[in-house]
């Protein structure tokens with residue numbers, strides 16, 4: 001899997017790429033992640049990447065030329081182009097599985113400032129929103145998408161760890177406990193200490209259903 005991210009703020013990705021599971025996935029060559037500065041593709045003598053919008057209005061608009069050139073440069077037959085925008089389809093775990101299992105090369109465009117030239121949409125395969133709120137740009141959304149895709153790639157984390165992830169089967173994950181056996185009067189449920197694997201499995205599924213009913217009944221309504 002290769003992921004190319006187009007951004008005006010490459011430094012925002014330094015911590016993301018250099019910690020924890022993402023760092024390990026890069027080091028073990030499960031994924032290649034390249035950060036590209038959109039400014040490097042500007043043909044403007046002053047490396048301009050945005051300008052005032054025609055028709056007036058506040059804020060600067062990201063120009064299409066640097067984006068078109070960057071995508072043209074990076075794109076192959078296997079590439080899918082994702083645009084981060086609050087106007088996109090709302091991202092979820094089903095899309096994370098789809099992107100992780102079906103795509104070999106992903107190019108992510110991070111919008112910034114007040115907006116981007118509408119014509120940028122013409123070269124995009126998927127417009128993605130990470131939720132109904134507006135961020136200052138697409139950088140954090142692109143990290144959210146990348147993180148959720150990379151952790152699902154073969155060999156990145158133990159498959160057991162994501163088999164029970166929240167949202168699989170439209171259910172939230174079950175509660176887990178570690179040491180000590182009791183704290184502040186709160187005990188680890190006896191069933192987890194029973195050593196009876198079948199009963200533990202049953203209890204966990206029950207807990208998933210109870211939790212989902214309480215917290216996210218909308219997921220159960222969606223259940224296929």
Ligand code: ADE
Nearest residue numbers: 084085086129130135141
């Ligand atoms: N850019 C700004 N807000 C966003 C959001 N919620 N999702 C994706 N991209 C964005």
